[in-house]
Amino acid sequence: METLANLESFVRSAESGSFSTAARRLALTPAAVSRNVAMLERNLGVRLFQRSTRKLTLTEAGERFLQAIEGNLAGLQAAIAGVATDQGEPAGTLRVSMSPTFGIDHILPLLPAFLARYPRIRPDWQFENRQVDLIAEGFDAAIGGGIELAPGVVARPLAPAHIIAVASPAYMKGRIPPADPAGLAALDGIVMRSSRTGRVRHWTMRNAAGIEVPSALPETIITNDPAAMCRAATLGLGATMVAVPDVLAQLEGGTLVRLAPKWYADAGSISLYYASKTLLPAKTRAFIDFVAEAFRRERLAERFAGSLA
Template identity: 70%
Template structure:
């Protein structure tokens, strides 16, 4: 019988288009992946890939073989995972990507409880403001918003991703509250420049009635980090558009207020992303379940919903 390691090396190489990418996903060297695939080809007596210096391409026989075995290998891997969950502790390096501010404030505080529950898992977490290629870069999971679901990845929604208009009480003292998003133009704006595109972010706000209107911020100050924008607003430097998770702590301390409680910009969801369930290691499965359950139990989806107006700023016990 062909070894599972050889079959998995073949499947990952076919999905990712290179032995190097497959190696990162499987925690093997490219040479080890190449040897496993070569052994599989030798045992089967067929060539599965056309190799070049630039990429791997499946042969016709390789395409047929992939379609025949992919689901079966996935089912076998799932069975092994379930047995390991019942008969032993989840273990191994858990590589996760998340944004610095959101990760530090909402995910990192969960680490002591998680490690106490799963002591054989070793977290390797990266805090960065960029979209990662989950499979190609070898991440077990990523937490954030707006990540593209490439082939072989799935997501579980944690909370809405809503943007709201804020300023400090000190900045608004003596100033009139804007009646709608267009009224923001009368105030000094703190704008966010996207690190990915280099452009100033533009927001379309909406209300419960379904009306939509652009947020008319000026450009008194421009920054490229969402957490810095929120902090600058709390210092009384002007008006900003920030994500609800970045604002909640400031709202609870009274350092920021929402200027348009009935208006918000909807940019999708905050989700946890991970590889296809059929090949999900035990360490990843328990992490996804742990994070999802924490968000559900603590009502974070409601706290992060800008559509609920000002009522969800109040400090919750």
């Protein structure tokens, strides 16, 4: 009887044409994936791949075998996950992607309590400003906002993603605080250029009455990272527009103040993203429920809402 690890290594390698890519999806080393496939070939007595320095190519026998098992692999994985959920303690490597500022400020502090509750889970968390492909890259979950849903991925909203204008008290000293988006035009602007599109992002702001007005923040300083924008603002270099979670600590500590306080831009929701499966692995379900519970307990949805300030 073949092990699930050998079958998973074969299927993921066939899908990607690479042991290295399959290894990233399975949270293994390329050498381990290669060994699993070699063991499967040895046990079956056939060669499943033609190997070259550039890529893997299925043999005729490999193509037949892939067609025979590919549709059944998900069922086997779900069955194993279901047994673990019902009878076993959540365990294993938990791969999660999140943005650096949001993840470090609001998710990483949850880790001590999470590991105290689930000591057999091993976090493998990636902090980066990009949208990952959960399924292709082998992530169990991702946290972020404005992510396009790929087939097979679902989103669980946690809090609103509201963008507000801020500046330091020192920068605003002697200046008239803008009461609406039009007033931002008189300030030095710290804006963000998208690494994906190459364009500078400008926001349309709204108020409680539903009136929408384009923000008029000048492009005085351009960067590509929200953390850099916040830091530049605290240094007194100008005003910037960022998500509430990224500046919550500075606002509460008084190092930044909100401008045009009745106005905000709506960027959608901050959500937990995970692959849609009939039975989620116990480790993934534990993480999703733990984070959602923490957001409710800390009232983060309300604290992140620029519309309530």
